[in-house]
Amino acid sequence: MVTLHLNSTSWSMNIKHQVTRLQPNEVRIPNKIDWSCLASTKFEQPDERLRLSLSTFENQRDCGSESVAAILFGNGSDCDLSLLTRRRSAGAVPLGAKYRLIDGVVSNCIHSNITKMYALTQFNSTSLNSHLTRAYSNFGLGKDHFLQVIAACQTPQNQTWFQGNADAIRRFLWMLEDSPVTDFLILPGYHLYRMNYQEILHFHQQTTADITISALISEQTNDKGFGILTVNSDNQVLNGSKSGQSDLLQVGSRLVENCKDNKCTTYASMGIYVIKKEALVKILKEDFPWANDFSSEVIPGAISIGMKVKAHLFDGYWENMQSIKGFYEANMESTKTTDIRYDFCHRDFPLYTLARRLPPTRVLDSLISDSSIGDGCILNNCRIKGSVIGHGTRIEDAVVIEDSILMGSDIYQEDLVPLMKKKKSTIRIGIGQGSFVRKAIIDKNARIGRRVMIINKDNIQEGNRKDQEFVIRDGIVIITKSAIIPDDTIL
Incomplete structure (x- = not known):
């Protein structure tokens, strides 16, 4: 005592x-x-x-916390972030000047007292695996508090890689079955939202459901990548469909009659599932051993064999990064002072990430408004408005940055000198003197020369110039990671 x-x-x-x-x-x-x-x-x-x-x-524990483990995925077919995921998985994409996308989901777990987490990674996973290991290796206290990275691997029994999120879990059921939990919380690790998972866990336990799906109230007809759910007045999922597919659930006329007798509503699935461990093992091993994807195969299959599938409704902010425009707008939330949909500065629900121990940002004779600035930046006599400036960014004299995302740098200039000599380039890392950047996303370690204009001068909505290390998506210019843009270039 x-x-x-x-x-x-x-x-x-x-x-x-x-x-x-x-x-x-x-x-x-x-x-x-x-x-x-x-x-x-x-x-x-x-x-x-x-x-x-x-x-x-x-x-003292919240509802079901000790009996629940979270399974996080670092990438998904619903996410399309163009060049930003060419060398990294979606979960590792930088966000809000200092975070990675997966930090939002991990933070949700921590605040919801979910202390057992497994991260299943495969595509371009080096950066994501490194971030998770470095940021959360000392998470919690004791053997029951952990985040374990499980990388895709080949075995003598199976020489192929993961074929989908369901297949990934099936490959490691031998490990997950030994976990002392009764339910698994399955989460895409590249969405941005703030949710207390205790609410869906409590609902799942109260309704004694085999599977509970989180559904978005604000989207009733627009498929967000995980299908549209038909839900009756008891929140039971009766049917589902996915863009490009029809009649995914062939479960007979009984469900149609139930939908006629009960007032039914459609909601967009968020790809978040709570599944009983015994139900997960049964459906992946016995009922549908061929199923690779949850939204298009496992969930329809579970309903077809009579499993109890419920929908838990969510009415908060949620961005699933289906497009560059969605990613851009999510970052811009960190610059807002009014009409904030996702507060990066939430006092009681902060975001956790890797502690980089960088020096404070140095600002010299600059004008900055409505922007977020990461640590370790050097801003020299520049003007920044409505932008997100990632850690380690260097901006030279007379530079103007407007409505843009600069992801920063992992390399200091002194470390870059040998690389500059090897590539025979004199352009320094960062934004060169006299450049103008408007409505652009500049990936890490890019070197922008002097007097460069990144302004989408022809107002193009979609354009591919990968050979020149940039593309245009939704009218936003994207400069690839480690790109070199020569002096006086106009994009």
Whole structure:
């Protein structure tokens, strides 16, 4: 038993929302709490004692947290980020000046007290595997708190790579079956949203469903890449369809009659599933051992054999990165001060990521407005408006950046000198003197020469110039990673 003696006259708001009062002098502590605020905590009566039982602290859990493990995927067929995923998986794409896309999903798990996570990776996974290992290797305390990266591999029994998310899980069922959990939470690791997974877990347990699917209330007819669900008044999923496919679920007239008797609504699936472990093993090993994809094969199959499939509705902000435009707008959320749909500066629900230990950004005689600036940047006499500037970015004199995303650099100039000599280029990493960048995405380690104009001068909506290290998507110019743009170029 630990006893803290804290004197004061009233509860401090920085701790009050984190604990639940049991008796006048006793509170219950959740698994995660910002202990640093205890120094300023105030209580209602002088000499009031806050009694913290370590056994209560260790044993108190949210609904189903200890019996649930999350399975994260770093890439998916619904995600199309063009050149940004040429050398990395979608989950590893930089976001909001300092994060990666997968950080949002991992942060959701941490805030929802999901402490067992498996990340299944395959396509262009080097960057993602490195980030997850470095950022979350010391996550939590004890053997029950972990994020384990499971990379695709070939075995004597199976010489092929993953054929889809269902196939990936099937390959590692031998490991997942040994996990001491009753349910698996399956998550695409490249979407941006803020969700407390305890809500869908509680719904899943209350309804005793075999499978629960998270569905988007705001999208009833637009397929977001995971199909459209037909849901009755009891939130039971009766049918489903996917763009380009018709009548995915051939389950007979009974479901059609049920839909006539009950008021049915269609919702877009978010690709988030809670599945009982025994149901997952049965459907992947016995019922549909050939199925490779959850949305188009496993879920329709589960309904067809009578499994209890429910839909849990979500009405918050959600961006699944189906396009460059969606990715661009998601980044722009970090620059907003009003009408914010996703708050990167949320006090009670922050994003976690790798601690890079970079120096503070240095700003010299520059004008910056409505922008997000990462650590370790050097900004010299430039003007930046409505832009996201990633860590390690160097911007020279008289540069103008408007409505753009600069992903920054992993290399300092001193480290780049040997590479510059090898490629016989004198262009420094970053944005050269006198350049103008408007509505563009510039990937990491790019070297933009002097007086370069990246402005989409011909107002092209779609264009391919991969041989020149840039493309145009949705009217946005994308400069590829490590590209070299010569002086006086106009794009």
